[in-house]
Amino acid sequence: MVTMAVQIAREPDGMPLRTKLTRVERRRKLRAFILVLPLLLFILIGFALPIGRMMFNAIHDDTLLTLMPRTTAALSAWDGKDLPDESTYAALAEDLKQAWAQRSMGAIAKRINYELPGLGSQITSSARKASTLSAGPYKPTLIEINPVWGRQDVWSLLKRGSLAYTPYYLLRSVDYQYGPSGQIVASPPETAIFQDMFLRTLAISIGVTALTLLLGFPVAYLLATLPAKYSNLLMIMVVLPFWTSLLVRTVAWVVLLQQHGVINEMLMALHMISQPAQLIFNRIGTMVAMTHIQLPFTLLPIYSVMKTIPPIHIRAARSLGAGPFYAFWKVYFPQTLPGIAAGCLLTFILCLGYYITPAMVGGPNDQMVGSFIAHYTNEELNWGMASALGAILLTATLLLYYVFNKLVGVDRIKMG
Amino acid sequence: MAASTYTSPIETGWYYLHRLICAAVLLFLIAPILVIIPLSFNSVPFFTYPMPGLSLRWYQEFFFASQWRVALYNSIFVAVSVTLLSTTLGTLAALGLSRPNFPWRAALMSLLISPIMVPVVITAVAMYFFYADVGLLNTYLGLILAHTTMATPFVVITVTATLTGFDHSLTRAAAGLGAPPVTVFFKVTLPLILPGMISGALFAFGTSFDEVVLALFIASVDQRTLPRTMFSGIREEIRPTIIAAASVLILFSIAMLTTVELLRRRSERLRGIRNT
Incomplete structure (x- = not known):
């Protein structure tokens, strides 16, 4: 009886009816999906991707990491207590020279200016002077060129820049920011909007x-x-x-x-x-x-x-x-x-x-x-x-x- | 429930108060639109009644001044392109989605109509960043693609609505009588979903024709559309030509509203749905 049933269910070409039906059904689903596909791709690429990138931009910022590679690398070992050592300053001088030559100083200054308003122009002018430096010791020279390089908050900002991800923008959106030594504090009243x-x-x-x-x-x-x-x-x-x-x-x-x-x-x-x-x-x-x-x-x-x-x-x-x-x-x-x-x-x-x-x-x-x-x-x-x-x-x-x-x-x- | 003789005085009072409130709210809804249409015929450039005389000078300026004419042409060009693109994409997708037991239908539908749910300023900013990278900023193509994203969900919704209750035995009957799929589509499916497609196309056209935020963000003065020109005009000083432009847009919406309503009735008649 069992063999009989199986034989009946087989079509002349030897394929079970159930398999055939599944195949037809699958083909029908595929055809329906192909109809949806153009719009799906259009929405995914033209809408979902831009929105996703915007969400990503809210926590991702690699300006300092890509434009000041030596400094951020040297800072990864820094403990954040005193000012960094001479080798970090040498890396900084090298980065400033390169940024000045490649005209990328504006982006760095802008990024630093977001978190420490008013420092952007000083950073740019110090880069212009640093671009003429040829030999060390860099630490005292750079601090003399511009006292911003002796400031704890500037260095802790650069240290945070060694990561490509930052919660800074989200913190700022709810009126918090980083304090001088990198702790999270409430924004001052004049910028807490x-x-x-x-x-x-x-x-x-x-x-x-x-x-x-x-x-x-x-x-x-x-x-x-x-x-x-x-x-x-x-x-x-x-x-x-x-x-x-x-x-x-x-x-x-x-x-x-x-x-x-x-x-x-x-x-x-x-x-x-x-x-x-x-x-x-x-x-x-x-x-x-x-x-x-x-x-x-x-x-x-x-x-x-x-x-x-x-x-x-x-x-x-x-x-x-x-x-x-x-x-x-x-x-x-x-x-x-x-x-x-x-x-x-x-x-x-x-x-x-x-x-x-x-x-x-x-x-x-x-x-x-x-x-x-x-x-x-x-x-x-x-x-x-x-x-x-x-x-x-x-x-x-x-x-x-x-x-x-x-x-x-x-x-x-x-x-x- | 009319006020009748056996209701208490308080009840009668409430009845008339309710009517009065409703009249005031309806006036609030319709008055702004009704007030500005006559002002567009004012012979002097002021926005108060009574008007000293009637004139068509603002319409003349709207239709013949180069600044407005370029904006009108741009708007029509962009909106027509958007309509063609989004009607095609949207109709195909709606046909696919309406096939019986389509997998993840609800999730896919939510994704496809999400552009009308996300606040437009977010869409505009996201597209601005994206277009800056791919070089579509300040191009007609960029504006058309952006408007198409906003307009297609309406086509998907209207065509899907026409397809609910669509009798699939009609297409099977046609196929059973030997018609190839293409013939089935053009001879059976298309005439039935045409009202929905036209409504969707009108919605798409209207969306693009009215849209101002995307036009402000991702287009430049060269691709200025009618709403963008109106927006910058209002920001400086509101001129009577803007009122004339607004009146033309109001007439356009009335025409669109009427057409869509007539199409909806026709579609329901075609599919044999009776209004209950």
Whole structure:
């Protein structure tokens, strides 16, 4: 019987049916994968790789290691207590000469200037003088050329440079830095700006999320309970701004809120104020414009959840003797919570990354983490700092998206 | 639930208060867009009502001044290239992903649509570093590739949505009747997913046409797009031409919104899905 069964299952070419089916199935999967492959490669190379490199740049900096190879090698044996010995200074002189000749001194000075502000120009000028040195002893000569080479903090910075990885940029992003002898200390108050900046980003995001919920919930309720012919009409008023470019809406707010803008002129014509109020380039402008842009993002998930709540529930509660508010609060409201959670979380995540709107309608005290990332990239050219701040923002965003995904499901993101 | 005779006065009060709040919020949503369109026809370069007269001079400046015209051409060129590229890539990927029991579908989907989740300023900085290394900074190609990254997820989402509930027996029937795979695709699959593809293409076009952060970071003045020109214009001093440009973009979004909605209805009709 067993041999019979095996014979039946064999095709004329002698291959078991099961193997054949698996092979067909595998080929089908491969074909499906080949269809996805072009986009997968495109996203991996054009998007994931750059993002990964940026994350890597947040902890990786080999400027000193590659541009001052002799000094960093000589320093690996240094105990960090007293100044290094003559041989290290000789290595330093050699590195400075080479850096001067290869015009790489600027990069070294810039790197040292990040951690010890103001020393960059002194380091460069000392390299110019050191480039003429021909013989030792180097230690006293270099310290005489420029006293920076007798400073403990400069040497401990160079010693840290012998590793290609540094937590410096991440530490700096939360207002910590290295002290003179290499221990981690809080940044001095005049440069400790990042904790404030993160707190401000959080405060603005929470504020905007709360405002959108406050304004969006009643409208979502109205849209969900009105008959379709009215609600469709009102829905256009929600969806049209949602579809209008972010830049256009920000422009509209600039026109409305500026000193001689529509709102100020209107309030003055009504004699409600005697001189133009400052509505833009401050927190008011930022909050108003961001709330306007984010409102549909909070409103639409709440609306779609409310659409699924049968109106019978409220009527049942009322007929059982509940008052109108009690029925709403105990029966209707708890059922809207998934929508509230989804909408608020989405708005909060999107708010964290705002850059354009605060830059256009906010003042200097309304700039969020996105603006700082842009500032360090385009103006300060401090890519390590830009990467570290970016890495923190990205990690926060992805964690929140993970929560969002567990809560709602990415597949349910819909448009329109 | 209209206010009826047997409700208590407090309830009636709440009913009208709710309506009033909703009216105010809806006004807040729509007013900025409605207010600036008439201002673009103002005959004097001020942004207040009442307007002394009407004029098309700002539109004339927008469509004929070389600064704006170059920006408009650049925007259209970049957006059309992005649309072609991302629709092709996105549709192929969506077709693959929608095959039954595709391995690691959820994980792959998350990766493919991640560009719309990562804050755009991070994408811009990361691409800036990367493009600086590979020499794509300040090139049209770089800008097109960057915008394609941002736009393709929308195509993947819209085409995948059209493919859910796609009746695979249709393609099997066509194959069983002897049609080769290419014919099956063009004669059976394509007409059914076309509404989704067009929606996705419109989204892709809109994404590129509106995008300003990437344009600021990785392109130079030579590749300036419409949003970039508007952005730098607002930073200096807001001119009526910017309002005219904004109005044109608003009309564009209205046209797009209408088209996508019509396509969605057509697609649902084609696939026999009834609105419940």
